[in-house]
Amino acid sequence: MHTRVVVATVAAVLGTAAPLLSPAPGARAGEVGEAVKAGKVTAPTVVAHRGASAYAPENTLASIDKAAALGFTWVENDVQRTKDGELVVIHDDSLPRTTNVKTLFPGRAPWKVKDFTAAEIARLDAGRWFSPAYAGTRVPTLKQYMRRVEHNHESLLMEIKNPELYPGIERQALKLLGDEGWLDRGHLRRLIVQSFSADSVRKVHELRPAITTAFLGTPKVAQLHEYARSIDLVNPAYQSLSIGYVSAVHAFDGPHGKPLRVFAWTVNDTATARKVAGYRVDGVITNKPDVVRAALGSG
Template structure:
C-alpha cells in the first residue's frame, strides 16, 4: 500500500539522486561512446557515430581480419566496408576496382594484375595476400567474404556501414547482398538493433537495395554538398548524406541541417579535420584512425567555430590520394 510516508521518502531519494547526477563530472554517453555538445545548428546534443573506415585502414591492411581485430578493441560505433562480387557471385570486401594496390596479384596472376575484381573467382581471390603491402607482419591476410565481418561486429555491439561499391561492375550486387542477409540470421539481428546502414555513391543502387530491404537506412555519398533543392529530393528517399570533409563549409552544413538528413563526413584522418567536424556537430565521422577520432571526441578544447572553411587540402594518412573514398 502506498502511504504518505512512502511518497515522502521516495521524493527525498529522488532529489538526492538528481543532486548526485548533477555532481557527476562524467560526460553523457551513448552506448559507452562520446556524445557531442550542442551543434551550432541544433538545440540538443547529438551522439557521435564514429566509423572505422575499411575497418581501420590507417592502422592495419584495410578490410582484413587484422584491421577488424584492432578496431574491435577501440570499439567505434561502426565499421565501414565495401562489397563487390567475384565472377562466381560471391560478395567480398574490397574497395578498388582491381586488386593491384592492396594485394600481390601481380605475383600470383602476372597477366591479370590490372583485371577487374569481378573477373576473379572466389577461389582465386583467396589465393591473394592482402596484408604484405601494408607490412611484413601482415603477410597472409586474406580478402574476406561479406559475412566474415559479422564475426567482429555482431558479438561486440558494433554497427556496419556497408557500401555498395562499383555496382556497375557487379551486376546483381543488391540481390546477392539481400540473399546473404536472408541466409545468415546475424544480419537480421544487426537490422533489428539498428546497426546496419547501406551507403553508396550510386543512388540507383541504393534505391534498388531499398526495394529489397526497405527497413535498412540509406546513406548517399557525394564529394560535395548539393543544392538545397537536390537535398530536398534526397530527403524524400534517403536517411543520411555523406560528403568529403575537405569540401564542406558552414553554408553546406546549413543546407543539410535544413533537411531531416543526418550528416556524415569522410575520410577524416587529420586532427584538424576531426576537430572541425566535431565542433560543427557532424553526426557521423568516418576515419581510418578510429582510436584518434574517439580521443579527439573527448577533448574539451576545440577550435573556435568560424563561418569559413578552415581545413587545408592536405593529405589523409599514408594512403595514396587515388585510394581516397
C-alpha cells in the same frame, strides 16, 4: 519535411553551394571537445573507415578486430563481386594495390576483381603490403566479414562499390544480410547501406524500405528533397562541407520521418575532426578513430 524545409529552401533560392556557405561565428572548432565533455554538444558517431585502416590492412578481418580492440563499434567496408558471383570485401575494383595478385597471377592484367573467382582471390595475400606482421591476411568474403562483425558486436556502414559493374548486387547483398540475420529489427539499428550511386541506394530502399540508407556525395541543396525520398544520410567528403550545408541537410526528413544526418569522410587529424564537428555533423568516418575520439573528447 515540415517547417525545417524553409531553411533548405532559402539556401536553394540564394543559390548557395556547399563550399560557399561559411561557418557561424560561434562555431569555433577548437571548442568542440570541451562542449562535448560539458554535455552541451552530442559527439559525432566515429566510424572506423575500412576498419581501423591506419593500423591494420584495410577491409580485412584484422582491421575490424583492431577497431574493436580500440573500443569502436561502427566500422565501414566496401563490397564487390567475383567472377563466379561471390561477394567480397575490398575497396578497389582491381586487386594489385592491396594484394600480391601480380606475383601469383602475372598474366591476368588488369587484375580486376570481377575477372577472378572467389577461390583465386582467397589465395591472395592482402596484408604483406601493409606490414610483414600481417603477411598471409586474406580478402574476406562478405559472409566471413559479417560473421566477424557479429562476433565483435560491431555495427556496419556497408558500401556497395561500383554497382554498375555488378548488376543485381543490391538484391544479392540484401539476401546475404538476411541469411545472416542482419535484417531483423535488432540488427537494422546496427546497419547502414551506402553508395556513390543514387540509383543503387534507391534500389536498396525499394527492396528493403526498413534499411537505413546513405548517399556518398554532396547533392545540391535544391536537390535534397528528391534524395530525401530514399536516403537517411548524406555522406560527403569533409572538404565539401560547411555549417550552412549541414544545417540545410538537417532541414529535411528522410523516408523514416527523421531529419537527414551527415557523416563526413575521411577525417584523420585533430584539427579537421574539430572543424567538422563544429559544423554539427552526425558522424565522422576515419582511418584513425582513436585520433578523432581524442580530438573530440568523446571518451
